[in-house]
Amino acid sequence: MTETTQHVHQVWIGEFTNELQLRHVDDQQIKDAVLSVREHLADSGDDPRTAFGHARDYAASLSLPTRDEGFSRAGLLTAIILAVASFLTFGITVTRWVGGDDTLAVIFWTIVGATVLLAASVWLTVGIARHVVDAAIRERFSGTEAGKWSRWAPLAIAIPWTFPIFAAIVFTASVLRG
Amino acid sequence: MSREYAEATEWPSDWLRAALGLAALRTLENGPSYGYAIIAKLADAGFGTIKGGTLYPLLSRFEQASLISTEWRPGKAGPGRKYFTLTDTGRSILDHQRRDWANFSHVVTEHLTPRKGTQS
Numbered sequence: 001m002t003e004t005t006q007h008v009h010q011v012w013i014g015e016f017t018n019e020l021q022l023r024h025v026d027d028q029q030i031k032d033a034v035l036s037v038r039e040h041l042a043d044s045g046d047d048p049r050t051a052f053g054h055a056r057d058y059a060a061s062l063s064l065p066t067r068d069e070g071f072s073r074a075g076l077l078t079a080i081i082l083a084v085a086s087f088l089t090f091g092i093t094v095t096r097w098v099g100g101d102d103t104l105a106v107i108f109w110t111i112v113g114a115t116v117l118l119a120a121s122v123w124l125t126v127g128i129a130r131h132v133v134d135a136a137i138r139e140r141f142s143g144t145e146a147g148k149w150s151r152w153a154p155l156a157i158a159i160p161w162t163f164p165i166f167a168a169i170v171f172t173a174s175v176l177r178g
Numbered sequence: 179m180s181r182e183y184a185e186a187t188e189w190p191s192d193w194l195r196a197a198l199g200l201a202a203l204r205t206l207e208n209g210p211s212y213g214y215a216i217i218a219k220l221a222d223a224g225f226g227t228i229k230g231g232t233l234y235p236l237l238s239r240f241e242q243a244s245l246i247s248t249e250w251r252p253g254k255a256g257p258g259r260k261y262f263t264l265t266d267t268g269r270s271i272l273d274h275q276r277r278d279w280a281n282f283s284h285v286v287t288e289h290l291t292p293r294k295g296t297q298s
Contacts, residue, residue: 039213039258046230063239
């Protein structure tokens with residue numbers, strides 16, 4: 001293999017690797033796909049562009065499974081459970097606190113409820129935002145449609161703040177009533 | 179069908195697309211094989227020269243559907259070879275679709291054969 005041929009192979013394989021990384025293909029799968037390309041080029045003596053076409057198109061055509069960045073399903077479920085539990089805790093304790101029950105336990109659980117509620121909302125927002133940003137980057141550089149992440153991005157990012165907004169309404173209503 | 183015939187005839191790409199999956203599974207029926215050897219077998223069978231960019235995505239989909247399994251074996255030089263083996267599921271699909279394809283090709287051939295005294 002001449003130096004020029006080797007360079008052409010390296011450039012194409014570099015582009016192919018980047019495309020697979022942009023699609024969040026698992027590292028082991030990328031290694032496997034690159035080795036298959038090298039094997040075929042060594043066997044056939046073909047130019048990579050002739051054998052496989054454009055690196056982007058070939059990466060797309062393999063339809064390799066992708067790993068999820070941002071939130072896993074378990075992470076999403078945990079954050080939602082925490083948000084709901086802390087919302088209920090805050091709602092109950094803040095109503096009692098405003099109603100005159102200023103025991104240490106009530107104050108403690110009100111603060112804990114509010115803190116966990118805000119943390120869960122931030123956690124959900126960051127996780128969803130990462131999905132949106134990843135999908136946008138993929139769409140920009142690899143041509144993969146961002147699909148639902150593009151259409152529903154503003155709504156998806158706003159949803160986690162429903163809980164703190166309701167908590168604030170509950171707090172305001174309690175103060176006004178008290 | 180001979181290789182010489184295929185070299186003289188360039189099959190329409192949509193015909194190839196329809197038949198290539200089954201043909202690739204057939205090349206694995208007698209034992210494991212690797213990418214370039216599969217391409218050579220398909221060329222010998224008369225399919226013409228199949229490009230890597232056409233064959234490997236097909237094999238990737240078959241692997242994800244568990245029709246074939248893969249194994250890397252060390253080569254004398256270079257990166258080694260990825261061998262593809264037909265699984266039991268793949269073998270059963272091949273048997274089933276081979277019968278269907280024979281029926282289908284018979285239907286197409288019958289339909290295309292001109293007959294005296296008929297308009298269509």
